[in-house]
Amino acid sequence: MKAEGDKTSIEIPTRRARSPTSVDGPQSSRENPQLTTQLARAPSQHPLKMQAIRHRGACIARQARRSAPRPARRHASSHDHHHAEPVNESFGPGFWATIAAMPACYVVYQASQPGKDGEAPWLTRKIHEYRHWQETWEERNALHTKAVEQAGFDRTLFLHAPANRDIDLRYPEAVQSSAARNIPAGSQANLDHLVAHYRNLHLAEEERKAKKLAAQME
Incomplete structure (x- = not known):
């Protein structure tokens, strides 16, 4: 212990423990047998004291963990909204449709103009090429109308016709199989x-009656 002014310092000699299997090898343990004995006793000098310190430290750490404020758990996402990337805006479809309509209108105008020799416009001639379909459809409609009228007439005729009261026989000979008293005269012999x-x-009797009547009138 040294005293320098008002301060007091204590110097504690330190020893470096070496294991029997250190770099110096077994030769150091033979030269210093006291050091070997101290190293063998060192782990078992204060086992209870070290265990108490560890237990106390674990208790303090556990209490500190419980007393520390815990943030409330949030289920919301922490991702911020990202800004959209800049987009290169181009002309919309309406612009291009307007640009395309200009030459289209010019072409339609030229096609609708009459020819040099007074002939009909090209567009009109193309329309007239499909006019034969109108005539075809007119003929089809007329035939369809006639067919519907005939079907209606036939249906009316069948609905208002008298019912057929004839009885169909399996064999016509059944009509002739009757009793003898029902045989008409002349069916069996020539009369x-x-x-x-x-x-x-009959004629002679009528002539006699006529003559008698004429005689009475005179």
């Missing part, structure tokens, strides 16, 4: 001479 005989009798 022409009999008909002529009774006609002559």
Whole structure:
């Protein structure tokens, strides 16, 4: 211990511990056996004191972590809105449409002008080329109208026609299969001479009645 003025300083001799397997090798441990004994006892001199210090330090660190203010958790994104990059603006489609309309109007105007010899304009001639479609459609419409009228007439005729009361037979011979009393006269034998005989009798009787009536009138 040295005293310099009012200050007091204490000098503590320090020793550098060397392990038996240090750079000096096993030769240093043989030369200083006391140092080897101190190094062997050094880890077990104050084990309880070191454990208490570590435990105390861990408690202090834990309390400091709990007492420290924790920022509130935010679920919002921290990304700022980026500014849009500059865009090279060009002429819009309306501008180019106007520019293209000028020569188009000029071409249409030239096509609508009459020819030198008084002929119809080119645009008019092109329109007349498709006029035959109008005639074709007129003919088709006329035929369609006639077909609709005929269909309506046929439908009306079928609706107002009397119902067919004929009964279709599976075989026509069924009409002739009847009783004998229903056979008409003359269907089985020729009766022409009999008909002529009774006609002559009827005429003679009528002539006699006419003569008798004439005699009474006189």
